[in-house]
Amino acid sequence: MLHNVGYSCSVYVLFDKRQLSVECRYNLERLPHGVRVQGMDRVEVAEDAVAIDALLGTGVRGGLSEPVRGAIALVNELGCRVISIDLPSGMLSEYGNAGREIVYADVTLTLEFPKLALLLPEAGEAAGEIVILPIELDENYKRQARSPYYYADGRYVSELVLPVAVFAHKRNLWARLAGLRLAGGMMGAAVLATGAALRSGCGLVTAHVPAEERFVLHTSCPSALVSGDPMSVFSRLPDGMTKYAAVGIGSGVGRHDLSVRAFEALLSCGMPMVIDADALNMLAARPELAGSMPPGCVLTPHLGELRRLIGTWNDDQDRIEKGEDVRGALRMLYGRERSAYDGLLSGRTALFQCDGESGNGQRRQRRRADRLYRGTTGAGIRTAVGGFARRVCPRRGRR
Numbered sequence: 001m002l003h004n005v006g007y008s009c010s011v012y013v014l015f016d017k018r019q020l021s022v023e024c025r026y027n028l029e030r031l032p033h034g035v036r037v038q039g040m041d042r043v044e045v046a047e048d049a050v051a052i053d054a055l056l057g058t059g060v061r062g063g064l065s066e067p068v069r070g071a072i073a074l075v076n077e078l079g080c081r082v083i084s085i086d087l088p089s090g091m092l093s094e095y096g097n098a099g100r101e102i103v104y105a106d107v108t109l110t111l112e113f114p115k116l117a118l119l120l121p122e123a124g125e126a127a128g129e130i131v132i133l134p135i136e137l138d139e140n141y142k143r144q145a146r147s148p149y150y151y152a153d154g155r156y157v158s159e160l161v162l163p164v165a166v167f168a169h170k171r172n173l174w175a176r177l178a179g180l181r182l183a184g185g186m187m188g189a190a191v192l193a194t195g196a197a198l199r200s201g202c203g204l205v206t207a208h209v210p211a212e213e214r215f216v217l218h219t220s221c222p223s224a225l226v227s228g229d230p231m232s233v234f235s236r237l238p239d240g241m242t243k244y245a246a247v248g249i250g251s252g253v254g255r256h257d258l259s260v261r262a263f264e265a266l267l268s269c270g271m272p273m274v275i276d277a278d279a280l281n282m283l284a285a286r287p288e289l290a291g292s293m294p295p296g297c298v299l300t301p302h303l304g305e306l307r308r309l310i311g312t313w314n315d316d317q318d319r320i321e322k323g324e325d326v327r328g329a330l331r332m333l334y335g336r337e338r339s340a341y342d343g344l345l346s347g348r349t350a351l352f353q354c355d356g357e358s359g360n361g362q363r364r365q366r367r368r369a370d371r372l373y374r375g376t377t378g379a380g381i382r383t384a385v386g387g388f389a390r391r392v393c394p395r396r397g398r399r
Contacts, residue, residue: 003035010036012043014055014071040071049080053103055089058115064090064101072101084108087115088126095317097123104128111135114151120316186252187216193251194221208238234259241269250276250300255285264289272296277305284308 003009017025031037045051055071064072072090075082084105087093091102093115100123108127110118112135118127190209194217197205204225207217211228218226227238235258249266253259255278263282266273271294275283280301283289301309306319313319 003032012040014040045080051082053084053089058093069101072103075103081106086111091123102126109133112137122316187213189251191220194224234262247273250279253278267292270294274298276300280305
């Protein structure tokens with residue numbers, strides 16, 4: 001196709017024709033006469049060239065040997081833009097990619113659905129930008145295929161958010177959200193979290209902060225209501241908790257004895273909530289509190305908080321399996337009629353939910369230095385999730 005639209009193309013073949021699959025040999029013989037075919041013993045490309053990586057398919061098993069290892073190293077040294085087909089060559093489709101020789105692509109054109117390895121830290125960075133190419137797989141086959149994973153991207157999530165009604169106002173605009181935080185001297189997290197909650201579309205947002213520091217919020221987030229805690233730590237709940245549709249709690253709450261008791265009282269209120277940061281650390285230190293968690297809770301740990309909740313892990317597979325174990329334990333505590341969600345915040349977001357499903361959601365294609373989460377950013381994520389959680393339809397991602 002590239003040759004037919006005017007590009008100068010060369011095909012570098014790693015194996016003898018007799019070693020190629022029937023399909024590969026057939027397509028090699030179909031190449032137009034203007035396309036050069038040669039071995040990989042001498043590869044010379046211009047800096048503005050584009051290398052299409054199709055050395056290996058998704059059926060790779062076990063370790064790699066020569067000449068494949070050398071070919072992968074050569075591609076990584078070319079210095080030009082690399083586009084991988086389906087998976088970067090050398091990458092296993094699920095687990096076991098730590099320390100493997102893998103082509104580092106700028107773009108991966110993955111067919112029909114992303115493969116699990118593309119979304120995991122062990123090798124996901126090698127995929128570059130992930131672009132999903134539909135290949136018109138049979139719809140009946142896709143519906144019947146069994147998988148414990150679902151994939152949700154930004155377009156899918158945007159379709160979940162309910163539109164704003166023409167006559168909506170602050171008291172019927174989907175949700176009234178309470179944000180509970182935080183120990184004195186940490187108002188930056190309160191400002192970020194409150195701003196995110198307001199932008200999520202909640203009609204009324206209340207921030208519970210130390211009374212002596214309330215003026216920071218009055219200045220930075222004048223649209224928010226402020227509930228003042230008489231102590232410099234989280235020591236009591238806001239008045240009238242029954243009026244709130246959801247709660248976000250976490251950043252800067254601390255782990256003072258007063259805060260633990262207040263958190264316990266919050267769990268007994270029975271409303272949906274997003275639990276983050278210090279609130280997760282309280283759960284890790286007091287596992288019995290999990291039995292009081294109400295339906296609809298969302299846990300948003302980063303890697304360090306996840307280790308405190310489930311212990312350490314050896315690799316991506318071990319981490320996901322331990323996440324499944326926690327999901328099962330929570331299901332036993334809740335009963336089957338309840339649900340909870342655990343979201344792991346990293347380059348991609350892994351979700352575990354207690355109704356027997358689990359999924360992977362890709363937040364962005366690649367974590368670059370200018371997009372890394374900075375301190376207290378999780379506070380904004382938590383309350384944005386809390387606000388959106390009250391505004392979305394109960395739909396599921398694509399398998």
